[in-house]
Amino acid sequence: KQWVKAAGLDPRHFKSGTSVDKRACISKAGNCHIRRALYLPALSAKKHDPYVKGFFEHLICNGKTPLQGVCAVMRKLLHAIHGMLTHDQPFDNQRFYALPA
Numbered sequence: 001k002q003w004v005k006a007a008g009l010d011p012r013h014f015k016s017g018t019s020v021d022k023r024a025c026i027s028k029a030g031n032c033h034i035r036r037a038l039y040l041p042a043l044s045a046k047k048h049d050p051y052v053k054g055f056f057e058h059l060i061c062n063g064k065t066p067l068q069g070v071c072a073v074m075r076k077l078l079h080a081i082h083g084m085l086t087h088d089q090p091f092d093n094q095r096f097y098a099l100p101a
């Protein structure tokens with residue numbers, strides 16, 4: 001959670017009283033350089049990696065917009081980077097998303 005918050009990829013909800021309730025968006029309160037560094041790899045991964053592509057298409061089928069899907073891929077890539085650094089293991093794309101059989 002702290003990595004995601006530091007990157008500014010955590011959701012920010014806007015609610016004012018009972019009448020104003022906007023859609024959630026990313027907070028952008030974190031480091032803009034991390035978000036910028038994750039954006040193009042997320043676009044490339046959703047296009048070329050079958051597991052990331054499956055995850056992205058699953059989000060789109062569930063009603064997310066393409067930009068929300070890219071942000072979710074960025075967040076998931078950040079979690080994968082954290083796991084790689086924590087456990088000293090290479091990136092394993094099969095653990096990114098389980099493709100339906």
